[in-house]
Amino acid sequence: MIAIGQKLKSEMLGETLTVKKKLGEGGQGAVFLVEGLSSGMKALKWYNPEQSTEVQKSAIRTLIHHGTPSGQSGSRFVWPLDLVVADGTDQFGYIMDLIDTSRFAELGEVWNRLKPAPSMKIMCQISYNATDSYRKLHLEGFCYRDISKxxxxxxxxxxEVLICDNDNIGVNMHSDSQVWGTMEYMAPELVTGKANPSTDTDLHSLAVLLFQLWVWHHPMHGQMEYDIRSWDLPAKRKIYGEDPVFIFDPHDKRNGLPNDPDYATARKRWACMPKPLQEKFIHVFSVGLKDPKRRVTEGEWRSVFQELEDCIVTCPHDSAENFWYEGLSSMNCWYCGREITEPPRLLLKGASGRSFIVLTPGSVLKKRHIDPFADLRTAEEPAGQLAQNPNNPSVWGLRNLTTASWQATVVNEGVKEVPPQRAIPLSVGLRITFGHCEGELLT
Known part of the structure; x- marks a missing residue:
């Protein structure tokens, strides 16, 4: 391996880099802190001799020449910036930007209580951002091939999300790879050798990752895995590839969670998960296990996480975050068990379909809610906000934060104009035309 203080050279820029210290290591090599006169401090992944192949070097060059995927979605990838070589050896590596590990956490650190667990709202944002970035990668013709926690x-x-170790990314269905993924995340057809890595297999890996983010457990680790005494390669092939069964499959109960305290967290987190998200996982880990073309897409995941974030209700008794969703007959807090009064909702109907926003103090109507054609750069900006009447705090209204007037229809009062910066009081049966869609207040 390279030594502290050793001088290396970047291939494209021809810059001399000095090795400062070792940051960590993995199966393919080690990561070092390096410094260059113009590039400053960077992280260097230096490959082991057996991984320093021409195939890997060519793959890294392809990624560097393509550049980071475009837009905010692409910026979440910690992309290879330049190849790095050293005199007297065929080994090589690549540099990338450093990650602030005091701020960004791995899921394992959260599981082990080394870093704080995100709230339900933040979980929705993490899940959305991750799926959004993998979608961007796939749209640009790549597959990740090693999605894992x-x-x-x-x-x-x-x-905010960062996606690391991007050196195994390749052109979908075309480029060779030395890495096919981590077995517990690999699609069944990959485990059994019936397919090569692709965007379809990425979708399975993504679903496993999302399940672990929400449930803190693997979707196939149930009674069948529990009964195995030798967790060797044949056992893993059976659980992940030859006979995978979802632990919460409503029809196939062979792999349900064992009656063991070690599985209590998974059981509890699944129970408090909103039904729309449960249904996505049930689909992807039943139908999707056998038919790769029917797996949940990144766009479907994005939609469900946006909808869930819009429908969070805080329990008045203990401040725990709960989810409201259409068809819910009654709400009981997952933490204290007490009933929560169903909140008022704004039903939005437009060209992109229908969606709900729960109206609670602090609720924000965003541009993407009222305009399906909103610019992605401004889609998350506020278009309206729930506000109290300063003269009568018991009266709440929806304030117009756009530059155009809204048309509101109030029961027994007719049509009213809602100019920018003015609010329309909330009342049963209220309808608001925002331009591209219409909203109806439901209580």
């Missing part, structure tokens, strides 16, 4: 980091306060 070890390759994603997140900020538990803001929901």
């Amino acid at each position: 070890g390759n994603i980091m997140f900020d538990s306060k803001t929901g």
Whole structure:
């Protein structure tokens, strides 16, 4: 391996890099802190001799020449910036930006209580951001090939996401790879050798990752895995590839959670998960296990996480976050068990379909809610906000934060104009035309 203080050279820029210290190591090599005169401090992944192949070098060059995927979605990838070589050896590596590990956490650190667990709202944002970035990668013709909890980091306060170890990314269905993934995340057809890595297999890996984010457990680790005494390669092939059974499959109960305290967390987290998210996992880990073309897409995941974030209700008794969803007959807090009064909701109907926003103090109507064609750069900006009447705090209204007037229809009062910066009081049967869609207040 390379030594502390050793001088290396970047291939494209021809810059001399000095090795400062070792940051960590994995199966393919080690990561070092390096410094260059113009590039400053960077992280260097230096491959072991057996991984330093021409195939890997060519793959890294392809990624560097393509550049980071575009837009905010692409910026979450900690992308290879330049190849790095050393005199007297065929080994090589690549540099990438450093990650602030005091701020960004791995899921394993959260499981072990080393970093704080994100709230339900932040979980929705983390899940949305991750699926959004993998969608961007796939749209640009790549597949990731090694999606796992070890390759994603997140900020538990803001929901920001970073996707690491991007050196195994390849052109979908075309480029060779030395890595096919981590077995517990690999699609069944990969485990059994019936297919090569692709965007379809990425969708399975993504679903496993999302399940672990929400349930803190693997979707196939149930009674069948529990009964295995030798967790060797044949056992893993059976559980992940030859006979995978979802632990919460409503029809196939062979792999349900064992009656063991070690599985209590998974059982409890699944029970408090909203039904729309449960249904996605049930689909992807039943139908999707056998038919790769029917797996849940990144766009479907994005939609469900946006909808869930819009429908969070805080328990008045203990402040725990709960989810309201259409068809819910009654709400009981997952933490204290007490009943929560069903909150008022704004039903939005437009060209992109229908969706709900729960109206609670602090609720924000965003541009994406009222305009399906909103610019992605401004889609999350506020278009309206729930506000109290300063003269009568018991009266709440929806304030117009756009530059155009709204048309509101009030029962027994007719049509009223709602100019920018003015609010329309909430009342039963209220309808508001926002331009591209219409909202109806439900209580």
